[in-house]
Amino acid sequence: MATQTKNPFGWVEIYVDDTSRAQKFYETVLAIQMSELPMPEGMGNMKMISFPWAETERNISGALVKMDNMKPGTGGTLVYFSCDDCSVEESRVAGAGGKVLQPKMSIGDYGFCSIVMDTEGNSIGLHSMK
Numbered sequence: 776m777a778t779q780t781k782n783p784f785g786w787v788e789i790y791v792d793d794t795s796r797a798q799k800f801y802e803t804v805l806a807i808q809m810s811e812l813p814m815p816e817g818m819g820n821m822k823m824i825s826f827p828w829a830e831t832e833r834n835i836s837g838a839l840v841k842m843d844n845m846k847p848g849t850g851g852t853l854v855y856f857s858c859d860d861c862s863v864e865e866s867r868v869a870g871a872g873g874k875v876l877q878p879k880m881s882i883g884d885y886g887f888c889s890i891v892m893d894t895e896g897n898s899i900g901l902h903s904m905k
Contacts, residue, residue: 787837787854788823790845791895796872797839798824800894803871804864805856812838819843847895855888855900864901865889 791797798809812823821842828836837854858864862879868891869875876898877890886904893899 784835787835788840789837789854789893789897789899790847791839791841791897792847793895794822794824794839794841796894800871800873801826801839804867804873804891809839847897849892849896849898853890853898853900855902858901858903860905861887861889861901861903865891
């Protein structure tokens with residue numbers, strides 16, 4: 776089997792009901808700025824608020840997405856956001872309208888993680904090495 780040198784993930788969509796509320800949550804918890812993506816004609820009521828990314832860097836990005844046929848919720852794919860120390864972002868969750876489901880815990884050689892719920896009912900992970 777050939778060695779993979781590129782992250783196979785290229786895009787993540789987190790489905791939301793209220794884009795403004797969700798944008799405020801993620802901007803507050805992750806201390807980032809997000810921006811609305813223009814939608815091509817024919818996309819219906821779809822709205823996307825993009826996470827930041829660097830065009831020339833190896834990275835993954837994604838967006839908060841409001842679509843008629845896709846709904847937020849728990850029990851599906853869990854997306855982890857990289858942090859310097861996940862306890863910092865975890866400390867912002869309740870104030871941003873979310874809920875801490877699993878406080879920061881050790882995952883051995885793989886660092887630490889927290890599991891939280893956003894304002895839309897999606898479970899997300901926060902990961903750090905310290």
